[in-house]
Amino acid sequence: MIQIAVLGYGTVGSGVVEVIETNKTDINKKAAEDLSVKYILDLRDFPGDPYAHKVVHDYNVILNDPEVTVICETMGGTKPAYDFTKQALLQGKSVCTSNKELVAAHGPELIRIAKENHCNYLFEASVGGGIPIIRPLNYSLTAEKIDGITGILNGTTNYILTKMDKEGAGFEEVLKEAQEKGYAERNPEADVEGYDACRKIAILSSLMSGKNVRYEDIYTEGITKITAADFKYAKQMDKSIKLLAMSRDTEKGFFAMVAPFMISREHPLYSVNGVFNAVYVHGNMLGDSMYYGRGAGKLPTASAVVSDVVDCARHQGKTIMCFWDEENVDVTDLSSAERKFFVRVRDDQREAAMAAFGSLVEVNVGIVKEFAFMTQVMSEKEFNEKIEKAGGCLNRIRIMA
Numbered sequence: 001m002i003q004i005a006v007l008g009y010g011t012v013g014s015g016v017v018e019v020i021e022t023n024k025t026d027i028n029k030k031a032a033e034d035l036s037v038k039y040i041l042d043l044r045d046f047p048g049d050p051y052a053h054k055v056v057h058d059y060n061v062i063l064n065d066p067e068v069t070v071i072c073e074t075m076g077g078t079k080p081a082y083d084f085t086k087q088a089l090l091q092g093k094s095v096c097t098s099n100k101e102l103v104a105a106h107g108p109e110l111i112r113i114a115k116e117n118h119c120n121y122l123f124e125a126s127v128g129g130g131i132p133i134i135r136p137l138n139y140s141l142t143a144e145k146i147d148g149i150t151g152i153l154n155g156t157t158n159y160i161l162t163k164m165d166k167e168g169a170g171f172e173e174v175l176k177e178a179q180e181k182g183y184a185e186r187n188p189e190a191d192v193e194g195y196d197a198c199r200k201i202a203i204l205s206s207l208m209s210g211k212n213v214r215y216e217d218i219y220t221e222g223i224t225k226i227t228a229a230d231f232k233y234a235k236q237m238d239k240s241i242k243l244l245a246m247s248r249d250t251e252k253g254f255f256a257m258v259a260p261f262m263i264s265r266e267h268p269l270y271s272v273n274g275v276f277n278a279v280y281v282h283g284n285m286l287g288d289s290m291y292y293g294r295g296a297g298k299l300p301t302a303s304a305v306v307s308d309v310v311d312c313a314r315h316q317g318k319t320i321m322c323f324w325d326e327e328n329v330d331v332t333d334l335s336s337a338e339r340k341f342f343v344r345v346r347d348d349q350r351e352a353a354m355a356a357f358g359s360l361v362e363v364n365v366g367i368v369k370e371f372a373f374m375t376q377v378m379s380e381k382e383f384n385e386k387i388e389k390a391g392g393c394l395n396r397i398r399i400m401a
């Protein structure tokens with residue numbers, strides 16, 4: 001019997017309990033042991049809940065119970081999740097988490113502590129919700145040198161951008177609707193400013209490189225400046241706008257960023273719509289592969305947490321290999337990254353823009369008083385110099401090659 005404690009009885013935590021209960025016959029068979037939730041840690045009580053009798057308020061009850069060997073950390077945030085996780089691992093209790101903030105901030109240290117104590121720190125649910133992506137990177141693609149990852153890693157922003165694209169609606173309007181439907185948080189800053197996607201690409205980039213990619217080193221731009229007009233232009237160019245999180249291991253260095261991009265209809269990520277997520281991985285032998293599914297939500301995310309619990313049951317007393325060293329990757333400044341840009345300037349800047357950029361392709365959707373165009377391929381540095389010469393812009397969106 002594997003005795004489990006669930007930390008945090010919110011959306012994902014209650015989902016973990018539900019997944020274990022609903023699929024217990026299959027899960028127990030696959031784990032070759034019965035899984036049982038012994039404790040649920042939460043500040044609140046849950047009168048009337050079938051698991052109310054398992055709720056405890058003191059973490060020491062869990063820590064001091066030698067029967068508990070696996071902890072599901074579904075609290076979110078780094079405080080007190082970091083201390084709780086560390087204390088558990090130091091006692092040899094494995095921890096399975098959905099907490100991307102904690103994994104991005106302290107992943108390599110917690111992985112090392114788990115290894116030193118012959119247990120596991122597993123985090124399949126921290127990126128892409130229910131989509132298997134950590135396990136493929138860790139085990140399935142071990143024969144590859146992975147040199148590129150591009151992901152749609154945030155369900156809230158993908159929902160907003162999809163609605164703007166399909167319905168011609170404005171950002172604020174769709175955000176309000178997403179909040180009313182419960183997709184977007186009441187404080188949606190982490191999603192719409194790209195911080196959530198940044199934590200997630202930091203985790204994937206670290207697994208790609210085997211070293212630590214600090215989320216603080218990743219250039220991050222959100223979707224708050226994207227307007228209905230931008231989508232009109234995108235449509236004219238047979239493109240859509242997606243918030244992409246990407247990293248590239250190139251001869252020029254290791255690049256990582258989060259920003260809205262225009263992508264063309266032919267790109268597999270073009271059709272990833274609504275709350276769905278996808279991760280597009282390039283390996284030097286396999287080429288491209290894509291992982292797609294529900295990137296958020298109670299049961300998909302809980303399913304990934306429970307898959308980690310099953311892994312812990314199968315590897316008791318052993319640490320599953322994970323290549324994520326504490327040494328930091330030197331993330332290269334974005335200024336040398338090259339691509340095309342879509343740009344909107346005031347109509348009275350037309351001459352200045354043409355003089356600064358030379359060869360450009362005008363995009364016209366009949367919006368008066370502005371001049372919109374696509375540049376040639378150039379570095380970010382070059383672009384910034386040229387747009388400054390042209391007198392600034394109303395908006396600019398990078399174009400995915």
Ligand code: HSE
Nearest residue numbers: 153154155156295296
């Ligand atoms: N706020 C996140 C999203 C939840 O919208 O994708 C899943 O990490």
